[in-house]
Amino acid sequence: MGVQTHKTFCRFCHANCAMLVDVEDGKVKAVRGDPDDPEYGGYTCKKGRELPDSHNSEDRLHHSLVRDENGEFQETPMQDALAHVSDEFRRIIDKYGPHSIALFMGSGGYQNSSAMMATMSLAQAIGTKHFFTSVTLDQPAKVFTTERYGKWMGGANNFSQADVAFFIGNNPIVSHYSPVGGVPPFSPSKRIRDRQKEGMKLIVADPRLAEVGQLADIYLPVKPGEDPALLAGMLNVIFTEELYDRNFVSAHVDGLDELKDAVAAFTPEVAAERAGVETDQLVAAARMFANGSKGCAVTGTGPEMAGNGTLTEYLVTCLNTVCARFKQEGEKCSVPGVFTIQMGEKRAQVAPPAPMFGVEGMAKSRFRGLGQLLFEMPCNVMADEILTPGEGQIRALVSVGGNPEVGFPNQLKMRRALDDLELFVQIDPWMSASAKRADVVLAPKQCLEREDITNLSEWWHENAYARYTEALADAPGDTIDEYEMLWTIGKNLGVQMKLPGGDVPMDECPTKQEFLDLMAAGCLVPPSKVREDARKAGGAAVIYDDLHPVIEPADPDQHHRFQLAAGDMPKQLEKYGAEDARAAGFDFRLISRRSKARFNSIGQPLKNLGRKITTNPAYIHPDDLAERGLKDGDVIEISSPHASIHGIVKSSDRVRRGLISMAHAFGDSEAGKHNVREMGGSTNRLTSDEVDYDPITGQALQSAIPVRIAAA
Numbered sequence: 001m002g003v004q005t006h007k008t009f010c011r012f013c014h015a016n017c018a019m020l021v022d023v024e025d026g027k028v029k030a031v032r033g034d035p036d037d038p039e040y041g042g043y044t045c046k047k048g049r050e051l052p053d054s055h056n057s058e059d060r061l062h063h064s065l066v067r068d069e070n071g072e073f074q075e076t077p078m079q080d081a082l083a084h085v086s087d088e089f090r091r092i093i094d095k096y097g098p099h100s101i102a103l104f105m106g107s108g109g110y111q112n113s114s115a116m117m118a119t120m121s122l123a124q125a126i127g128t129k130h131f132f133t134s135v136t137l138d139q140p141a142k143v144f145t146t147e148r149y150g151k152w153m154g155g156a157n158n159f160s161q162a163d164v165a166f167f168i169g170n171n172p173i174v175s176h177y178s179p180v181g182g183v184p185p186f187s188p189s190k191r192i193r194d195r196q197k198e199g200m201k202l203i204v205a206d207p208r209l210a211e212v213g214q215l216a217d218i219y220l221p222v223k224p225g226e227d228p229a230l231l232a233g234m235l236n237v238i239f240t241e242e243l244y245d246r247n248f249v250s251a252h253v254d255g256l257d258e259l260k261d262a263v264a265a266f267t268p269e270v271a272a273e274r275a276g277v278e279t280d281q282l283v284a285a286a287r288m289f290a291n292g293s294k295g296c297a298v299t300g301t302g303p304e305m306a307g308n309g310t311l312t313e314y315l316v317t318c319l320n321t322v323c324a325r326f327k328q329e330g331e332k333c334s335v336p337g338v339f340t341i342q343m344g345e346k347r348a349q350v351a352p353p354a355p356m357f358g359v360e361g362m363a364k365s366r367f368r369g370l371g372q373l374l375f376e377m378p379c380n381v382m383a384d385e386i387l388t389p390g391e392g393q394i395r396a397l398v399s400v401g402g403n404p405e406v407g408f409p410n411q412l413k414m415r416r417a418l419d420d421l422e423l424f425v426q427i428d429p430w431m432s433a434s435a436k437r438a439d440v441v442l443a444p445k446q447c448l449e450r451e452d453i454t455n456l457s458e459w460w461h462e463n464a465y466a467r468y469t470e471a472l473a474d475a476p477g478d479t480i481d482e483y484e485m486l487w488t489i490g491k492n493l494g495v496q497m498k499l500p501g502g503d504v505p506m507d508e509c510p511t512k513q514e515f516l517d518l519m520a521a522g523c524l525v526p527p528s529k530v531r532e533d534a535r536k537a538g539g540a541a542v543i544y545d546d547l548h549p550v551i552e553p554a555d556p557d558q559h560h561r562f563q564l565a566a567g568d569m570p571k572q573l574e575k576y577g578a579e580d581a582r583a584a585g586f587d588f589r590l591i592s593r594r595s596k597a598r599f600n601s602i603g604q605p606l607k608n609l610g611r612k613i614t615t616n617p618a619y620i621h622p623d624d625l626a627e628r629g630l631k632d633g634d635v636i637e638i639s640s641p642h643a644s645i646h647g648i649v650k651s652s653d654r655v656r657r658g659l660i661s662m663a664h665a666f667g668d669s670e671a672g673k674h675n676v677r678e679m680g681g682s683t684n685r686l687t688s689d690e691v692d693y694d695p696i697t698g699q700a701l702q703s704a705i706p707v708r709i710a711a712a
Helices: 048-056 077-098 113-127 138-146 187-196 225-241 246-252 255-263 266-277 279-291 302-303 310-321 379-387 411-420 481-491 512-519 527-536 573-576 607-612 623-629 673-679
Strands: 003-009 018-024 027-033 065-069 074-075 101-105 131-133 166-167 201-205 217-219 297-299 398-399 423-428 439-441 586-591 617-620 635-639 644-651 659-663 707-710
Touching: 003 217, 003 423, 018 131, 027 048, 027 266, 048 607, 065 077, 074 077, 077 398, 077 423, 077 439, 077 481, 101 113, 101 379, 113 131, 113 481, 138 302, 138 310, 166 279, 166 310, 187 201, 201 279, 217 279, 225 255, 225 266, 225 310, 255 310, 255 439, 255 573, 266 279, 297 310, 302 310, 302 439, 302 586, 302 607, 310 573, 310 586, 310 635, 379 411, 481 512, 512 527, 512 586, 573 617, 623 644, 635 673
Parallel strands: 101 131, 101 398, 166 201, 166 297, 201 217, 398 423, 423 439, 586 659, 617 644
Antiparallel strands: 003 018, 018 027, 065 074, 065 439, 586 707, 617 659, 635 644, 635 707
């Protein structure tokens, strides 16, 4: 039939870039950006351009693997492997109860539009409280803690209208992630530069002069973990100079006096000293942000992973709130969300409180006083819930596109936990670090071999943009979609899976379209309708502009307000101010960074991406290297209070003195001095889930880690 070209979208990461894919005889031959797409305009990143290698790699798993009685992996037909998993689940549930089963949804699983809901649905059908996702590893505070202060029903200002933007530890040019109100992660560099040409001002706070920082009008090299000081100092300036929106605050905000009292101690001089920035730059940034009329402050994973994540996100919420960075009556809402279930009206007012933790009926962990966050348990407790006998002990774990061996804090403890399980199932197209430890490895289809919708990326689309892509390539061997795996386990167990649209048929596996329609019931446009419209458009995106919700006037019978003194805030800021900066005895801080060649732990097996970065470089300021007699390429030992790893030195004057910058979730627990140049060190080994963690989300310190270094 020759080469056929199709329109589709990438699913390597969250951005879902529009693509053209060439397919010949069912095999992916080449991909490139789609220049006709109205949102992406031909943009792709280097990771997405490696989809042919990902689909066709000789290292890819085409068949599932099950360990035999001698501990050796044996290729096993998919249905036999799923029957084995189901039988083991039944044995374990009968012996220990439903909470002995755990399911974890990782970064890779999110790239399948149905996997998240299928995983959660199976967990709920089994009756286990042990459903986990990677959200509680990297940025849980912005998801689970900020709505207790209030949420504007119309949404935040969009980036396309911003006259000022403030990025705190967020580098969307590389990570392709930004919260709502930040730059959409498709062609982010061009979007930023285009807005700057139209007058937008950009403020960036980051311990490392990352790519986005090089575009900034004001760059603040904040010390890692000291973002609260910087933000409190900026709020101090805004209150002192009365730069906040007094009309909006009067109409919609309570707790302002308490917030003012808490930031009073963070004068510009005090805040700048603690944050490690120049006083005049802090003041200039506060004035620049407050004097804008539209545009938000947003964070990345770094500030949350560096400790004080809940406090940092609270202060960002305060900054946006007192400056009224929200859509107003008559405007289109900020995120139409075609596939997102529409929850509540879009009005110019504050929504009722929506507590996502600590509510009666939410499950509790046995450890550290932590508990359920909305529908999931914090990853912080997983290892202890596996290793500690007693009621509710986890005995079986399914990891859907995750990599707990390298993604979780306290790496060696997590390794012990994985080995302690009676059944560890890894869904993975590769023999990842976690797959090597599993009892069963289930081989899934890859993205161009399955149907999908753009539900993951629509939080960044300012228009009612939607796609439904067909399966374009033939799946090799005995691979199936993740949702089919999870459904089959549910069927074998005899449980009833449910989705927002009702019961999932359990006699025969629903088609992907049927599953997606059930999953997205109540959304603006059902996936089946988008599929029909996309087919008419030749596979291209469909924009439902006429369905984009418009913000209505406030309901006069509803009088909810932002509560800036809710919970422990802003008392936590006063506590933070009274504490010394973190960790005496260790003269360096190790901070996390993103890599253009990887998405968390995904990408390392691919030849072209792996060729770019063969190790996990330890970026250090040249003056720090000179003081210690080190040079590029030297092997160093990096020690924290908990463990040690090795790294390869790389000089960088874009890193503050006293810092080491390394990628998060690299390598595996077999990494050591002997193979550091080939495998790299995993910074998660340096962290602990038992000390220095957020008391609400359980998030462990995974950046700004106190360390010392020595030549190895």
